[in-house]
Amino acid sequence: MQDFQSLGLSKKLLLAVEQEGYTTPTPVQAQAIPPLLDGRDVLGVAQTGTGKTAAFALPVLQIISRSKPQSKRHIRALVLSPTRELAAQIDERFSAYSGHLDIRHKVIFGGVKQNPQVRALQKGIDVLVATPGRLLDLIGQGYIDLGRVEFFVLDEADQMLDMGFIRDIKKVLKLLPRQRQNLLFSATMPKSIAELAASFLHNAVKVDVSPEEITVERIAQKVMFVRKADKRRLIVKIIKQERVNKGIVFTRTKHGANRLVKQLDQSGINAAAIHGNKSQGARTKALANFKTGHTSILVATDIASRGIDVNDITHVFNYDLPNEPESYVHRIGRTARAGKSGIAYGFCDESESGYLIGIQQLIGFEIDVDESHEFHFVGAIPKPGQKPGKMKTGKSGNKPKRPNRNNNKSRSKQSQNKPKSQSQSQGNNNSNRQQSPRRRRNRNRSQGNQN
Structure with a gap:
C-alpha cells in the first residue's frame, strides 16, 4: 500500500x-x-x-x-x-x-x-x-x-x-x-x-x-415507485421515521428546490435550498449551517451541488431522478464518504421510468425496490422492453404535453424574440396574453429554471 x-x-x-x-x-x-x-x-x-x-x-x-x-x-x-x-x-x-x-x-x-x-x-x-x-x-x-x-x-x-x-x-x-x-x-x-x-x-x-470504483459498496440504494403528487409526503415520512440529521435532496429545477424547502418547513423539517439563483451570501450561509448541523436537510440542484463537500452526509434523496445517468452516480457519492456508510433513495414517478432504466444500465444492476411504503404506485414501474431516455409523454399526463399551455408558452417566447406584427398584436392571442402576464412570466421563468 x-x-x-x-x-x-x-x-x-x-x-x-x-x-x-x-x-x-x-x-x-x-x-x-x-x-x-x-x-x-x-x-x-x-x-x-x-x-x-x-x-x-x-x-x-x-x-x-x-x-x-x-x-x-x-x-x-x-x-x-x-x-x-x-x-x-x-x-x-x-x-x-x-x-x-x-x-x-x-x-x-x-x-x-x-x-x-x-x-x-x-x-x-x-x-x-x-x-x-x-x-x-x-x-x-x-x-x-x-x-x-x-x-x-x-x-x-x-x-x-x-x-x-x-x-x-x-x-x-x-x-x-x-x-x-x-x-x-x-x-x-x-x-x-x-x-x-x-x-x-x-x-x-x-x-x-471510474464511477463504478467510487460508487456503491457502502451505499444502500433503494428505489420507490410513487406518484409525483405523493413525493412530498413520502420524503417527509422517511426523514421523520429515520431521524435524518444530515441529508441532501436533489431536485431537477431551482423552482422545485425552493418549493420543496417551503413544504419541508411546513412539516417541521429544517431545510435550506442551494442553487444558482441564490445570492452568494445565501449559498454560503446555507452550506455553513448544513455543515454545522443547524440545518438538517439541504435541497440542491446538480450544478450547485458540485461545491458541496461534506463527509458525514447519511442520506441522499433523488427527489427527481436525473435525466443524465452519470448525475445519479455523482449524487449518491455525497454519502458514504471517509469509510462511512450511507443510504440513497430514488423516487421514481410515472414520467421518470426511462431515467431509471438508464441509471441501472450505467451502474450495471437493478436497484432494490422498496414497496413497503403506503404510496407505492405500480404505474411508475418501467414497462418490459422500455428503453432509457427522456420523460414519457402522452398518457403519462406530463404537463409539458398539454397543448394549450405549450402553445401559449411557445407563442410567449416567440413574442419575446421577434417583433410583433399587427395581426399578432390583435385578436384572441392578444387577449390571452393580456389576461395574466405576471402568471405567464412566472410560469415561463420556472420552466427555464433548469439547474
Whole structure:
C-alpha cells in the first residue's frame, strides 16, 4: 500500500498532509501526483469526493515553491472552477496545504464586491483560483495578467461545458503562455470534453477513477415507485421515521428546490435550498449551517451541488431522478464518504421510468425496490422492453404535453424574440396574453429554471 512519502512530496507538504489527517493517498492522488511532479500534463476522470483537489494542489504547490519570487509576485498557477462554492473550497485546501510554504493564493468569483479581490491581486499572488466570469471581467479591467502562468488546472470540465463556459475557457486559453503544464479534471468524458482536452493537453497521462470504483459498496440504494403528487409526503415520512440529521435532496429545477424547502418547513423539517439563483451570501450561509448541523436537510440542484463537500452526509434523496445517468452516480457519492456508510433513495414517478432504466444500465444492476411504503404506485414501474431516455409523454399526463399551455408558452417566447406584427398584436392571442402576464412570466421563468 502506497503512502504519501512514496509519491515524491516534499517534507513541508508531507507535514501539511499529516496535519490534515491523511494517511493513505486515494486512487486519483496515487495516480496523478507522480506524473504532475514530473512535469507531465494529466487528464483526470474523477468526481468530487475522490480527493482530486489534493491530487492537483499538492503538485502545484511543490512545483511553484521550487523557485522563490524575485520581486513582486505574479500569477504562476491558475485553477478554473465552474461554481463559487467549489472555487472557495479549492482555495481552502490550498490554504491548508501551503501552511509551511511561502505561497500566496486567492480565490475570486462573482456575486460579491470585487474591491477586496482587486487589492489582493495588486499585492501579488502565486496561485489564483477563479470562476470564468469574474476572471475575464478583471482581466478586461486590467487587474489580472496571465502571461506568466506556469500551471493551468481546469476542474469539473464537464460541468463547465454544461453551464455554457466553453467560450470563456477558450478565451482564457488564448491568454496563457504556450509553455505551461496543464491538468484537466472531469467527472465524465463525453466527446466534447475529449475534444477540449485534445486542444490544450500535450501527451497527457490519463488518470481514470471510474464511477463504478467510487460508487456503491457502502451505499444502500433503494428505489420507490410513487406518484409525483405523493413525493412530498413520502420524503417527509422517511426523514421523520429515520431521524435524518444530515441529508441532501436533489431536485431537477431551482423552482422545485425552493418549493420543496417551503413544504419541508411546513412539516417541521429544517431545510435550506442551494442553487444558482441564490445570492452568494445565501449559498454560503446555507452550506455553513448544513455543515454545522443547524440545518438538517439541504435541497440542491446538480450544478450547485458540485461545491458541496461534506463527509458525514447519511442520506441522499433523488427527489427527481436525473435525466443524465452519470448525475445519479455523482449524487449518491455525497454519502458514504471517509469509510462511512450511507443510504440513497430514488423516487421514481410515472414520467421518470426511462431515467431509471438508464441509471441501472450505467451502474450495471437493478436497484432494490422498496414497496413497503403506503404510496407505492405500480404505474411508475418501467414497462418490459422500455428503453432509457427522456420523460414519457402522452398518457403519462406530463404537463409539458398539454397543448394549450405549450402553445401559449411557445407563442410567449416567440413574442419575446421577434417583433410583433399587427395581426399578432390583435385578436384572441392578444387577449390571452393580456389576461395574466405576471402568471405567464412566472410560469415561463420556472420552466427555464433548469439547474
